[in-house]
Amino acid sequence: QVELQESGPGLVRPSETLSLTCTVSGGSISNYFWSWIRQPPGKGLEWIGYVYDSGSTKYNPSLKSRVTISIDTSKNQFSLNLRSVTAADTAVYYCARDSQIGMIGEGFDPWGQGARVTVST
C-alpha cells in the first residue's frame, strides 16, 4: 500500500520560497506521475503541477513562473518550491500520485494527508 507524506515549514514569510517534500513509502516512485495540489482555506482544489520519474515536469500556467517541482528517485521523494509567496499562497498543500501507471489525468490516488502552510510575517 503506497503512502505519501508531506513535510516542510508551516509558516513562510511573504516574498520568500515555500518548500515542501513528499516522501513515498510502500512502493516505488518510478513509472508514475506525481503531482502537487493545493486548497486555500474554505476554497476548492488547484493543481500546481507534476513531475515524472524521468524528471520531466508540467506546471499550472497560472503558477508556472514561480514553481519548480523536482524528484529524487534514490530517496523516493519529490519536492515543491514556490517562490515569491504572498498571503494568497496560504493553503493546504497535498502531494498525490496518478492512479494509473505511466499515465496522467486518470485520477489522483493516493493522496498525502496535506501540509498546512501559512504565508505571514
Added chain:
Amino acid sequence: QSVLTQPPSASGTPGQRVTISCSGSSSNIGSNTVNWYQQLPGTAPKLLIYRNNQRPSGVPDRFSGSKSGTSASLAISGLQSEDEADYYCAAWDDSLNGVVFGGGTRLTVL
C-alpha cells in the same frame, strides 16, 4: 472562477438518489476522461470515480459516474449520512495542458 462548473450545493434525504453535474468544454471533458473526488471534512480528497465511470476498489457501487459530450455527472444512490462531503470533478485540459478541477459541490444529507 473554476474551469469546470459544478453547483455549489446539493442535498437529499437518506435513501434518496442525488446527482451532481460538472460542465466543461471541448478541451477538457469533451476530449478527456473525468474523475470525481470525495472530500470529507478535515481530510484529504479521495478518488471516487476515474475514467468517467470506473470505481477504485473499495468504493461502494452506490456511486456511479457518467459523461456525455462536455458534461459529466456523479450519481449517489441510497444516500447515507456519511456521504455528507464536498465532491469535486476534474479532467485534463488540452488547452491549459494541465489538470482542471470544478469548484466543488457541498452535499448535505438532510
